Amino acid sequence: MKRTGRGFWRLMMALALALSLGMDAAMAEYADVVLNSQAEAQGVRPVIYPHWFHRIRFRCKVCHNELGFQMKVGANNIDMNKILDGKFCGMCHNGDVAWGTEFCDRCHSGLPGLKTGIRGGSKSTGPGEY
Amino acid sequence: MKLMKRLMAGTVAGVLLATLYVSATRAADAPAPAPAAGVNTFNRLMKPKSERNPPPMQDGIHDPSNEGTGLLQPPKEAFKELPEISSGNYVDWVQALGKQLIKPRYDRKNPNEEPVVLDLDIVREVKGTMPDVVYPHDRHTMWLDCSNCHPDIFIPEKGKNQISMAMILMGQKCGVCHGKVAFPVAECRKCHSKKKDGSGGGKPAAQAEPAKKPAK
Numbered sequence: 235m236k237r238t239g240r241g242f243w244r245l246m247m248a249l250a251l252a253l254s255l256g257m258d259a260a261m262a263e264y265a266d267v268v269l270n271s272q273a274e275a276q277g278v279r280p281v282i283y284p285h286w287f288h289r290i291r292f293r294c295k296v297c298h299n300e301l302g303f304q305m306k307v308g309a310n311n312i313d314m315n316k317i318l319d320g321k322f323c324g325m326c327h328n329g330d331v332a333w334g335t336e337f338c339d340r341c342h343s344g345l346p347g348l349k350t351g352i353r354g355g356s357k358s359t360g361p362g363e364y
Numbered sequence: 365m366k367l368m369k370r371l372m373a374g375t376v377a378g379v380l381l382a383t384l385y386v387s388a389t390r391a392a393d394a395p396a397p398a399p400a401a402g403v404n405t406f407n408r409l410m411k412p413k414s415e416r417n418p419p420p421m422q423d424g425i426h427d428p429s430n431e432g433t434g435l436l437q438p439p440k441e442a443f444k445e446l447p448e449i450s451s452g453n454y455v456d457w458v459q460a461l462g463k464q465l466i467k468p469r470y471d472r473k474n475p476n477e478e479p480v481v482l483d484l485d486i487v488r489e490v491k492g493t494m495p496d497v498v499y500p501h502d503r504h505t506m507w508l509d510c511s512n513c514h515p516d517i518f519i520p521e522k523g524k525n526q527i528s529m530a531m532i533l534m535g536q537k538c539g540v541c542h543g544k545v546a547f548p549v550a551e552c553r554k555c556h557s558k559k560k561d562g563s564g565g566g567k568p569a570a571q572a573e574p575a576k577k578p579a580k
Contacts, residue, residue: 261415263417263439264548265453286439286453287442289545295508296469296472298509299508299509306540339433343426343436344427345424345425352545
């Protein structure tokens, strides 16, 4: 009896985990980008970049041309040194155009364990991509 | 001996038949599963409006235990006044810009810099029964610089670019933005907008920017 009970709970846990993982992908705002190639390895939360918030204030061209962001997740090797040197995010997040780098937790706000990638797209949560 | 074998085989067959019969009748007797309540509301791919654009604290990727998360603006608050569409952010960004409901800068520092808008429509005839694609340069140059697309994504020459929906779904060509940041491919008619018999107006249905359309 005890054994079957444990098995049952394990199954339920697995189901809950699968469900929550599925919801992750489905719930994030369309085009939110998770940056975690270095963040967690360095001991901070992953960065969540909200496209929607930025496109209300800037046209795509400002970041994807002036600031040199490649339009591909993972193609921009960004680290805090570059930002502090005024590159990438640091072109604006310097206390001049936008708030500066002292507010770590406004950007480093992602759940631990998130994978780098663009979220909330038209992908289904099933085994197929679309 | 033979008789015994026959008897054995007979009993075995009999028992098998009996079990089959019993299980068959049981299946027939069992009540049909009751229909689930609200079947039409259960569709993981079609969220109800109330669940769209969740605030950072509940969106499943922000850490609610992080102090800064509570400071971030919830998308719904920003989208309140903006025109809706049925996918993506559920915001028609092109129309929002055309109606000047948002005023995104074209330059990092200079809020008054105006975009260089190219008013040129490209018609791409498609093979299937879908309407032909009209690509409006004006809507794109409102947001982007020429060099964002040319020549890396699209060679700026007629007939030099092979595009298919498969490529777009894989994130190439139009799919570099559409399906990730710009409206997703679910909005078929925004691109496939020119009827094959020539009666279609050509311009996608959004009629976003104020006036100045080219004479077709």
